[in-house]
Amino acid sequence: MTRPSHLCLRPLLLEDISQVVELEHVGFPPHERASPLRIEYRLTNCPELCSGLFIRKFDENKISKNELPDHSTVISETLIGHVIGTKMLSDKITNNSMEVPNDFISIMCNKDGSLMDKYKSERLIQLENEEKEKFEKNGNTEEELTSTTTTAVNDDDESIDSKQFGHFDNGNTIGIHSVIIDPNYRGLKLATLLLKDYLQKMSQQYVADSIALICKEKLIPFYADIGFSDNGISKCKFAGEEWHDMTIHLDHEDDED
Template sequence: MSAKIGQPILTSGQRVQQQPPRQRPQHLCIRPLTVYDLDQVEALEASGFDDAERASREKLKYRLIACPELSSGLFVREFEDIGAEAVEKNAPSANKKTKKDKDDSDDEEDDGEFILPPPRSTVKKETLIGHVIGTKMYDQKITERSMGIPKLTDDYLPDSSVPGNDKIGHIEASRVIGIHSVVIHQNYRGLKLGSLLVKDYLQKMNQQCVADRVVLIAKSKLVPFYKNIEFVDDGISDCKFADSEWHDLHCVLTHEEDEDDM
């Protein structure tokens, strides 16, 4: 008797126990990143890139302070276990019926007692499993200076006295967003969370009209992924970041409004 590699040899009466299909985790949340997420962002960056390709903590901190609205994080949220009694206890007394109220409403239809949730967030933990990190940039394509950090003042602003400093790092007046990092934690890959995160990012940048163009560099194996989400391959990049060959890609933001917008 023989069997294909990876398949068990079965005797009479035995059946293969199928592994349950992988599913997206519950309670996913996409929100802008802040500098308070720095530790998780740095850890995720370290897990997703080689030493030569990952952004330093200093660069990540700069980007999350200079333009947090241009970075998105994909989180799995965990909530406190709030039982019915705890919910009722936290509900304002105005929403609770007294015995007299109930007696007076005997002739009325009873739709059930409305109880408000606790007057605070019940989120107890957010675990970062994916992120997109971006800045606005002086150049039309990713360059070494677009990925850099300008000389900063004590107020964490670009020092205007330094020549060429106005072309390095985040340029607020620019209409071009450069994406410097897209990563999904290895435990959650294969669930199409990367495309979910990037599509959400592009939609938000488009709706907010903060830029007209989004650019990035990617290795050849990832070009099809980006082409499937509306990026155009502009060929081999002049940027030799980490001594590697990259492709320039861009996506035009159209700012088209939905017909059903209010």
């Protein structure tokens, strides 16, 4: 399989949220995916740290054969990959950095922490209903439905301090919380393309001095190829699993070209 044509890399917008939620849905198991609330929070507060890889479709009737299509002829953009980050005060991923601050929750959520229906897209409601039906059929517990709500999880290195939750504009490290490529487009070096573009932009825009993420052991070589260093097993036990802390320093030297 070859790479699809008309790829486009751009910051994610709040209006992309349904596609982002759906991609998390197809690409991660329920306990690892970011909840719609977390996505909403990140796209609202730091869209510049969230990048999407899209396939663009153009209106064939409006494009001339001898010219490249221009922006006005775009009829759709389908999300096939994304990187989602926030800025952190810590230089490593912590559970608190993945959380959503209480003031945002009180505006957007019901008492049980689930996103209010009025903030959900039709597609999101449909996905949640499909999931509920699946759980009811398989007799699973409510616990697994927490992927659509918010949960504060404690770990060894930090106490639950709601003042420390979420994104900090003055943080010096970007924490990447999600890297994903649509299963139909994997193995085409698209995650490599997406991450290299992200690193270059974050470095040239002087957004932070470093980037941190956590990954499973099998993905260490993938991130190492891109330039990340393995800092050993993380204290963060997200989704009850073992992760490695990966970090990369961002070079702010001006582009010489």
